[in-house]
Amino acid sequence: MRVPSGAGAHRWLGLLPAALWLLIFFLLPVGLVFLMSFAERGPYGGVRWTFGLENYRRAIDPFYLPVYGRSLLLATATTVLCLLISYPIASYIALRADPKWKRLLLMLSVLPFWTSFLLRTYAWMFVLRTEGFLNTLLIKLGVIESPISWLLYSDVAVLIGQVYGELPFMILPLYVALERVDVRLIEAAMDLGANRMQVFWRVLLPLTRPGIVTAVVLVFIPSLGAFLAPDLLGGAKSAVLGTVIQNQFVQRNQPMGAALSVLLILIVLGLLRAASRVARAAEKR
């Protein structure tokens, strides 16, 4: 490829594909959603392009409050669980595993990521449903006598599905951060009297903080807008922002869905800003 050099139009020409890509696949849809959020639902489910704040007024109605709350709770719980599960796995692979097994272990931990999220969620339905794999296994083992009926279509099921789906996005950035930690720093800390826990708190955690922030952002944001796992694995009461937005679009109230989407984007932007502040503060120490 030619490297653009010199001044004038040539320099901008190289940016054209990227600019077009951004315009078509990002700015246009988001702009459309933004405009639509001020519009009105048409009589037959279409969109009447008016301008009003009615959708937003309804979106901040106390009626939706539990939905926001559940979404935040799901995203937070998913992130925390992912972090607790991933950090030991990533640190084992990055710092303790035999170098020749590293690649394989890493690949195995992100392997689920190779099939579609939808398929994996369906798989969980098979595992968790009343006559599913888990219940059958537990009965065969004699742990329980009759199947547990509340496994599927519950908040627990949603959380399991969501954590499972987001795990690779947590493990990878943590692995990258941990891989860069100089093992001799850990040895030095132990030599100076720090046991494993203290090494973790005083050396590993501070050194991998930027990686943790990245991983948390990568898991928290999609979880906030998650709809597949809540929709398929959750019960009637498990409505979260993602499922509500989807419902609005399916039920032909697109402007309302657009307004909720815009709010979701704003929440995410606000959280991203906070995260980058935390990361920068960590860099400055």
Place this chain on the structure above:
Amino acid sequence: MAIETAVIRVEGVTKRYGAVTALDAVSLDVERGEFLTLLGPSGSGKTTLLRVIAGLERPDAGRVYLNGEDVTDLPPYRRRVHTVFQQYVLFPHLNVYKNIAFGLEQKRLPRHEIERRVAAALELVRLPGYERRWPQELSGGEQQRVALARALVLEPEALLLDEPLAALDLQLRKEMQRELKRLQREVGISFLLVTHDQEEALALSDRIAVIAGGRLQQIGTPREVYENPETAFVATFLGSANVFEVEIVGRENGEALLGLCGQTVRVSLNGRSLEGSRAQVAVRPEKIALRARPLRSSDLVQLEGVIEERIYLGNATHWRVRVGDRCITVTEPNRPGSKADTFRDGQRVFLCWTRESIIVLAQ
């Protein structure tokens, strides 16, 4: 018993990595307050031994004692020895104060006590007022001093130093050598230094332990090891030496008659016993003199040779002289009017040395 006096006692320590034996039944005592150097080429196992003592490696066999207490199964954070690592390994996310305070905070000492001891440690390594600096801002020498302070502030039973000066340039290395010696005298604890630099070992140590191929070759004061090396390896690794194969003609009263390059020489065995009919002796290059004509003395070994090469080294000159089918290395100091100045390549010369300069090597 010796266990009570040795700060560190290593007993028959063996360490293998797969098929490679890094340490082969090494035993060693580090006495209280002594500066002991582990000298060896890279891959000799010297760093592994240090790591076994620190607790960073677990030996496959053998025991490690600190002050007579068996610590072989204790993790590094329960051992009262601390390490200065090769690349200093300061914590990049902590400033100098926090780096030095790391171990003290681990012990949950009161804050004012920590502050006092950190300040004293910085004073000791001559970096007062460096508390708020960051490791990345410091020069190699300064980082080295911080690493020393970080370990010494914990008042260890012994300080382990893993090639601490290897990363420094020559000038700074010489300066830090003096610093290390001063520090060791001031704090009075045992230092166990790992190095491949023979000059460093000679200059700093009370005793040198030469290690190669995972085995302890010889241990003794710098003078003992240099003047009376036991093996050809020690003779050539610590300093340089001409090693000769000799024939044993006869022995009596701790002396032996040896056939060396066609001459018969009577040498002292220095307590070593010789078996069989062949042995090895070593002669240091600086103990050999170059002469244009043979000297009239029956007490000297004199060989005739041809100069093959000269290397000017500033303070001395290295000569390679062909005698028969082998080359002998000679080092002569560069003094004004030295006769050696006039020698040219290809010239016939006489090599002479006293019989006391001949070191009989163990078989």
